[in-house]
Amino acid sequence: MDRKIFITLVVLVFTLIVGVVLRTTGAADVTATVDIENAAPSVEAVRISTTAFGIDDIAPSGITPVIGVDRALFVTGTIADLNGKTGVATSGVSAIFYRTSKTNACLADNNNCYRVSAECVVSYDTASVTELTYSCPLNIAYYIDATSVNARYASDTWTVEVTAVDDGAASGVRTLTTEVETLLALNIPGAIDYGTLSLGDISTNAIDFPLTQRGNTRSDVLVSGADMNCDLGMLESSKQRYSLRQSALYDDVDTKPLTGSSVSANLIVPLQIGATPVATSLFWRIAVPQTGIKGDCFGANTVLLIALSNKDAQFFTGEGYHAAVIVEGKLYTWGANEQGQLGLGDANDRVNPTRVGTDSDWQSVAVGGRHTIALKTNGDLYTWGYGGFGLGHSNTLSYISPQKVTTVTGAP
Numbered sequence: 374m375d376r377k378i379f380i381t382l383v384v385l386v387f388t389l390i391v392g393v394v395l396r397t398t399g400a401a402d403v404t405a406t407v408d409i410e411n412a413a414p415s416v417e418a419v420r421i422s423t424t425a426f427g428i429d430d431i432a433p434s435g436i437t438p439v440i441g442v443d444r445a446l447f448v449t450g451t452i453a454d455l456n457g458k459t460g461v462a463t464s465g466v467s468a469i470f471y472r473t474s475k476t477n478a479c480l481a482d483n484n485n486c487y488r489v490s491a492e493c494v495v496s497y498d499t500a501s502v503t504e505l506t507y508s509c510p511l512n513i514a515y516y517i518d519a520t521s522v523n524a525r526y527a528s529d530t531w532t533v534e535v536t537a538v539d540d541g542a543a544s545g546v547r548t549l550t551t552e553v554e555t556l557l558a559l560n561i562p563g564a565i566d567y568g569t570l571s572l573g574d575i576s577t578n579a580i581d582f583p584l585t586q587r588g589n590t591r592s593d594v595l596v597s598g599a600d601m602n603c604d605l606g607m608l609e610s611s612k613q614r615y616s617l618r619q620s621a622l623y624d625d626v627d628t629k630p631l632t633g634s635s636v637s638a639n640l641i642v643p644l645q646i647g648a649t650p651v652a653t654s655l656f657w658r659i660a661v662p663q664t665g666i667k668g669d670c671f672g673a674n675t676v677l678l679i680a681l682s683n684k685d686a687q688f689f690t691g692e693g694y695h696a697a698v699i700v701e702g703k704l705y706t707w708g709a710n711e712q713g714q715l716g717l718g719d720a721n722d723r724v725n726p727t728r729v730g731t732d733s734d735w736q737s738v739a740v741g742g743r744h745t746i747a748l749k750t751n752g753d754l755y756t757w758g759y760g761g762f763g764l765g766h767s768n769t770l771s772y773i774s775p776q777k778v779t780t781v782t783g784a785p
Contacts, residue, residue, distance in 0.1 A: 412454070414461050416452055416535050416537050418547075419535050420448070423446060431446075435551060435554045438588070441560065445512050448468045448509040451499075452507060452537045454537075456503075456541075458497050459505075467489065467490035467536050469534045471532055472486070472529055472531055489509040489510065495507045515587060519555040520553050555680070556588035557588050558588035558590075561678075576623070580656065580657040585650050585652040586642050586645045586651045590681075593637055594638050594678055595675075596615065598610045598672060607666065610630075610631045614628045617727065618724050619654070619656045621656065625721060627723070631674065639728045640655065653725065682703075686699065689738040689739070692741060693709060699737070699738065704735040705728050712758045713773030714744050716773070717774070718774050719773060736750045741758065744756065
């Protein structure tokens with residue numbers, strides 16, 4: 374009995390020892406977890422460069438468009454992502470270039486709003502593990518709205534806004550402000566060919582001479598020319614005449630003779646809105662003398678480009694078939710003119726705005742059926758056109774040019 378008890382105790386002790394050894398020498402897997410929050414990327418730098426991924430920046434000096442074509446530029450800079458630079462993909466970078474008053478909600482428009490997204494690309498070829506570079510192509514049109522001094526939108530600016538979005542949908546934004554310069558440019562034909570004419574002929578068909586906008590500034594031209602030398606004899610410069618109306622005859626009052634001095638053509642080549650080019654034409658005719666010349670005649674006409682005000686114009690219409698516009702105090706009229714209501718010194722209709730006199734202090738206009746009333750900045754009142762009911766001159770005469778009203782009943 375004692376032997377059995379001894380053996381039982383030995384087995385129990387062995388079992389306890391083995392259990393202790395097994396518990397103290399066994400291995401266990403322990404799971405460790407941590408959640409790293411996504412940090413939003415930051416756009417560290419924004420530039421307007423002349424090359425892809427370029428480091429030059431033309432924004433401080435302003436952007437000048439290129440005559441008649443788009444100018445290829447690039448919005449470039451750097452982005453930082455503390456979670457790692459590969460967290461921002463090409464698809465996560467976009468840029469907007471907009472005239473500031475239009476805001477970043479603007480619709481794509483080559484005059485005032487450029488949106489770039491799918492074309493942006495990124496590069497991870499940097500020494501930093503958190504920094505990448507980006508490049509977004511920006512092709513600005515030659516007719517883009519100018520904001521520099523004396524431009525139509527001189528009180529405005531342009532803003533570049535770059536947005537970076539990472540793979541966690543966090544985003545960063547940075548902006549840059551710049552100006553767009555004015556560009557004075559027209560496409561001017563290189564020749565006026567009157568064809569073959571006989572002695573004593575006056576050209577029957579007017580030669581269309583279109584002046585096409587290739588910049589972002591309203592324009593006029595100064596016209597001058599020299600005598601034409603012929604194989605035999607000479608053709609005086611004044612034999613060439615030009616008009617703003619294709620239907621105007623050689624002897625019409627608004628057909629001007631070419632002179633040796635530069636003279637304003639009084640045309641307006643307007644600002645281009647949208648992709649369709651705009652143009653204003655001069656129409657040329659020539660008269661050949663009865664005697665004294667023969668053969669080919671060659672001469673040189675000079676067309677000098679001048680800028681007009683880019684400030685917004687004030688337009689005036691009324692009951693009749695004529696209209697007026699004031700641009701920086703200068704008055705222009707066009708339309709029907711049977712009673713001289715255009716104030717241009719004749720009764721010929723005009724199809725283009727034509728300047729009234731040389732004054733630059735007109736303030737407002739009232740356009741009647743066949744008459745016109747205008748006020749100057751000093752308060753002087755002028756009327757012209759049909760006077761059958763009186764134009765304020767104590768008579769019922771009609772006038773073909775502005776006449777000052779000298780007596781106003783009840784005036785202080």
